[in-house]
Amino acid sequence: MSVITENLSHKYKPVDIFIDREGTWHIGGFPILPVDLIHKVDVVWNTTHPSYSATLDGLALPNIGHHSFFLNLENDQEILGKHAKSVGINVAKSILFPAYQKYIDGDRQLYPILKAKEVHAKFGSPWMVKSMPKDPDMGIHVANIFGELVSAIDDGVNHQKSILVQELIAGKEASVYSVSHFRSQPIYTFPLVHHENQSIKFSNIDREKLFHSAKNLHTHLGARHYLKSSFIITPAGRVYLISIESNPELKQGSHFEQVCASVGAKMHHVVDHVLDRVLG
DSSP: OHHHHHHSTTTOOOOOEEEOTTOOEEETTEEEOGGGGGGTOSOEEOOSOHHHHHHHHHTTOOEESOOHHHHHHHHOHHHHHHHHHHTTOEEOOEEEEOOOOHHHHOOTTTHHHHHHHHHHHHOOSOEEEEEESOOTTTOOEEEOSHHHHHHHHHHHHHTTOEEEEEEOOOSEEEEEEEEETGGGOSEEEOOOOOOTTOOOOOOHHHHHHHHHHHHHHHHHHTOSSEEEEEEEEOTTOOEEEEEEEOSOOOSTTOHHHHHHHTTTOOHHHHHHHHHHHHHO
């Protein structure tokens, strides 16, 4: 992890752990049993599959990274919606179609039309259509009429992905980053900072609603260290949850880097804080 190598090398010595397709763990290029990691490292930052975090938990080896619960929330809008509603946060109506399979779903040409009819019967336009998991090659479609919805679903089939169709909520988008016990606060929320070339203004009331929603979600979901909650707030002041992310983007130039800079912090300050907490 370059953020550690470049900024925290005086305190930590990063070691790469590689797991091959056969499930064999390697450290320093040599195979190793997971149980032997406790003699090699003090903490593991898992940026891959959450099943490895479960293995590390079973070994009582301190680790950071998202677990299966958060992976399910990030990729299943229905489950995420249920949790959001339980803490009073609105969610857009949606329907998820698994990836098209000829022997289950029937005629390829009729499929997009039939699925568009299902959506239309559940909620009206405008609609937002995207792949699940996200496929940058497909992008996100906005459909205002039935024909556009059919075309958007058809594109999802062409990309061989599951397709999420959501009610398109009009309003201002905002991402709230929250970190546990940062700067002596139980849940620290960073100020709203927009991506480059964006200029969106929020009233103080809207800001408080967004921060309140983010903190409630952070607490309810039991986020151990970090959470990014993305919302839309309507002109009427209703807050809708769009998505969550439980693994910080620590690349140079990322939105998270901009957010940290807005309060005089660096990304490696947050990384150091998280590592200190995990190591006790």
